[in-house]
Amino acid sequence: MLSMKNISKVFKTDLVETHALRDFNLEVSEGEFVAVTGPSGSGKTTFLNIAGLLEGFTHGDYFLDGINVSNLSDNKSAAVRNEKIGFIFQGFNLIPDLNLAENIEVPLRYRGFSAKERNRRVEQALEQVGLAARMKHLPTQLSGGQQQRVAIARALAGEPRFLLADEPTGNLDSLMARQVMELLENINQAGTTIIMVTHDPELARRAQRNIQIVDGQVCDFTMYQANAARSASHGSVDKLVANAQG
Amino acid sequence: MLHIKPIFSSLLHSKSGPLLLLLQIVLSVAIVANASFIIVERLSLMARESGIVENEVFDFSIYHFDKSTDLVVQDKRDLELLRAIPGVIDVAPSSMAPLSGGGWSSNFTLGPEERAKSTPNTGMYMSDEHFIDSLGLKLVEGRNFYPQEITTELLEDGGKMIVTKAFVDKVWPNDSALGKSVYMGAQHFVVIGVVERLQTAWVDNSNVEFSSVLSVNYPADYKRYLVRAKASDIARLKEVIPEILHKEYPSRVIEGFTTISERRIEAYRDHELMATVLTMMVVLLLLITSLGVTGMVMFNIQRRTKQIGTRRALGAKKRDIISYFLVENYLLCLLGGTLGVLLAIQLGQQLMSLYSLPMLALSYPLLTVVGLFVVTTLAVYLPARKAAKISPATATRTV
Structure with missing residues (x-):
């Protein structure tokens, strides 16, 4: 489904080079629910951007759904994003001037679907997230949890091969977060692959597999857990990270 | 692909900015159309031939006292x-x-x-x-x-x-x-x-x-x-x-040596002045309108940076972003242009009755609207192209 081999991402300025990802390797199988965690600045967002074809990378190979997407043109990248990837953002990223139906229609219009097909998909997606009755409402008329459900509906409407969720519950209270998480689990159970970047260890535990990114590399999770247990007695996060890298 | 309905819907939700621009477009069309009409009228008057070989003929007077x-x-x-x-x-x-x-x-x-x-x-x-x-x-x-x-x-x-x-x-x-x-x-x-x-x-x-x-x-x-x-x-x-x-x-005064070419210049001086002033006004108005459009687009780009990034993340190609801003402003042009044509005709009738001008030909407001579309395209394209370069990764950043 998703295969990243020796991916590196280097940000260069005149003075410094920052290695956001280094020799990053990851395989995600179809139907998996993978949680990606890691401390701030570890490279989670860079990973998410690269996985979602939102930005390019410096070295390595990336295969998505069997296609090498390492060197796609801007237009091809946009088409692949539109067709194969559903995005769920921490801040929902709904367009405030458009009602729910129009928001969900946005990626469908870029795909070139007919009005009839768009309507069918919008209704289906809103039903899936339990907001079919509010399709003419504006995002500002909804609660945060409802807005995130609309964002999920938007991601689902294009029937993508996998969902990329960036801190999907980061802006929600615990009740709403639980509801959104349950919704994601249901979507995953229906067969959609999900990669979720999160800070929340409790949410991460609910995923089938956890990936820890530390200093731009995938950290061995077993080792990480052992280090975490050890560091708990020392109370040092720095040490935990140092151990994980070591 | 043109996404007129959601763009129109978006315009309706952000009223004040587009409304001001709309007003500017309406007034510009009405004024530019009538001014252009008067300019062309004046120029056609000035272009009439006198029937005389003007550069070869001069007159002078003799006064016998x-x-x-x-x-x-x-x-x-x-x-x-x-x-x-x-x-x-x-x-x-x-x-x-x-x-x-x-x-x-x-x-x-x-x-x-x-x-x-x-x-x-x-x-x-x-x-x-x-x-x-x-x-x-x-x-x-x-x-x-x-x-x-x-x-x-x-x-x-x-x-x-x-x-x-x-x-x-x-x-x-x-x-x-x-x-x-x-x-x-x-x-x-x-x-x-x-x-x-x-x-x-x-x-x-x-x-x-x-x-x-x-x-x-x-x-x-x-x-x-x-x-x-x-x-x-x-x-x-x-x-x-x-x-x-x-x-x-x-015992006489001989004076006033003037070629007919010079007489033409003098005879049409007011017309020329009016044509020049009106031309400057037309250019200025179109410039102000284009600056208004550019300003509005730049403001919208700044305001919608994350939205543009999100659209790109959701599959918008660069040309989709450019066409979004073009269509948004074309809609304003179309609406403003239509109202402007009506106002131009009304204004033309007032001028006709007040200053005995000929009736405003409909082609003038229509051509003005066409010109406005061209100006809008030029005014929108560069900032829109800049907007299209906004990275889709902006969607995941806090902007």
């Missing part, structure tokens, strides 16, 4: 002297100078009785058989005056007249003018020739094309002459003529 002068004899002598000057092609006396803004005009009647049908007000040149050649007029029907037909006063009968084709078309449409009689009070004139074109002294008058030349070289202490010469000789002749004429008879 010695009351004992025999004006008929002196005029004859002066004409002989003038025609003998090297470089002079021809010279004619004239009661007025074309395009000068001052002279003679009258209505003629088509019968001897006072209540007979009247011609439009017509410019009256009183001259001799040299008039046509001196001005370079084109005789299209009939003949020139014979020397023996030139009188020094208005006769009750036997006067000859040459008229312009425009006059003939107005007075005797679909009929030959030759041999026709016209009357000016007791005086009777017979039309013997028709010239293709000869404008009167008054370029702003709607009867400017209605001219007549009467076979009268009347004596006067203030006498005007029209001289034709090669353009390259005119400067020299302006120096030579006063010398020769003063040498012949010093």
